[in-house]
Amino acid sequence: MRNQMRLDGKTAIVNGAGTGLGRAVALALAAKGVRVLICGRRPGKLEAVAAEIAAAGGTAWAVPADVSREEAVRMLVARSAERFGSLDIVINNAAVFEPGRVVETSLKDWNEQIAVN
Structure with a gap:
């Protein structure tokens, strides 16, 4: 029998x-x-996902944020603690990608990709 982590009652960003x-x-x-x-x-888009989760009986809170900014990440952690009392799981899924050759990528686009990804 596999050991399965219990998720019920946990909080995630x-x-x-x-x-x-x-x-x-x-x-x-x-x-x-x-x-x-x-x-x-x-x-x-976030509000639509939160509504979908709520309609299925789950709990979600949509908070717009740009995770390439350190203060936004700190705000997200603080909001999780304020709203839910804890933070147990973080899924760092955000990403940006500009297709093309690296040598043709602008410095602005390169910096954004590095900051977000």
């Missing part, structure tokens, strides 16, 4: 949770009873 893999992870965690603070840079 999932960044990049408005779409794609981040959304899927947030939904899966919520289905296991995890309270999920979902974050990203697109408030409308």
